[in-house]
Amino acid sequence: MDEGAGALKSATTTRRVIRALSAQHPNADTELHYRNAFELLVATILSAQSTDERVNMVTPALFARYPDARALAAAVPADVERLIVSTGFFRQKAKAIIGMAHRLAAEHGGEVPADMDTLTELPGVGRKTANVVLGHALGVPALAVDRHVLRVANRIGIATTDDPERVEQQLCAALPKPMWTLASDVLILHGRRVCRPKPLCDRCSVRKDCEYYRTAIAPGRRDRRPRI
Numbered sequence: 302m303d304e305g306a307g308a309l310k311s312a313t314t315t316r317r318v319i320r321a322l323s324a325q326h327p328n329a330d331t332e333l334h335y336r337n338a339f340e341l342l343v344a345t346i347l348s349a350q351s352t353d354e355r356v357n358m359v360t361p362a363l364f365a366r367y368p369d370a371r372a373l374a375a376a377v378p379a380d381v382e383r384l385i386v387s388t389g390f391f392r393q394k395a396k397a398i399i400g401m402a403h404r405l406a407a408e409h410g411g412e413v414p415a416d417m418d419t420l421t422e423l424p425g426v427g428r429k430t431a432n433v434v435l436g437h438a439l440g441v442p443a444l445a446v447d448r449h450v451l452r453v454a455n456r457i458g459i460a461t462t463d464d465p466e467r468v469e470q471q472l473c474a475a476l477p478k479p480m481w482t483l484a485s486d487v488l489i490l491h492g493r494r495v496c497r498p499k500p501l502c503d504r505c506s507v508r509k510d511c512e513y514y515r516t517a518i519a520p521g522r523r524d525r526r527p528r529i
């Protein structure tokens with residue numbers, strides 16, 4: 302990972318960075334299509350090792366056939382596998398979403414619980430997936446950390462660890478709760494569009510606050526200036 306060289310930036314800087322990135326990506330939101338928490342939970346599980354675009358191609362047919370947890374809990378795995386095959390790892394994913402639906406139907410009245418601990422006890426549901434669903438579909442402030450959040454936050458210096466849960470804690474400690482979900486969305490979008498593995502720093506609105514730019518990008522640019 303490309304980490305910034307400095308110490309963790311202040312809460313003031315973190316808030317300024319998230320505000321600037323929100324302005325740069327004004328429509329940041331999850332790109333998964335869903336109508337309720339159950340659909341977002343299934344879509345997020347399917348998005349592992351895949352793309353949101355790919356998942357959005359398969360979920361309309363999946364949700365038409367299995368519109369709720371009870372329907373999916375009763376599904377034949379091979380039928381689900383056929384519908385989700387293009388998202389990759391389709392056998393494990395079919396097993397996970399059927400198992401998850403079974404638990405929702407058996408223990409939660411078919412509803413998605415709005416609680417991190419209960420969510421992460423469900424098959425196929427890790428902390429990142431739970432945070433996506435809590436923040437977007439259940440109205441609970443939550444900051445999902447994926448590989449983009451990890452890379453971008455560490456480069457800027459508003460996080461200083463490659464442990465996703467610690468990154469979540471560092472960002473949440475610096476930001477008011479109403480900014481948590483937004484922060485995750487804008488960092489993800491920034492990582493996809495601008496702060497890619499090979500970053501497009503010329504298009505970035507937070508260069509002045511970015512530790513990686515200051516220590517790794519800017520010095521190289523100074524070296525390339527013609528000597529007169």
Ligand code: SF4
Binds near residue numbers: 497508511514
């Ligand atoms: S300045 Fe470059 S490295 Fe820093 S956040 Fe922006 S794109 Fe990423």
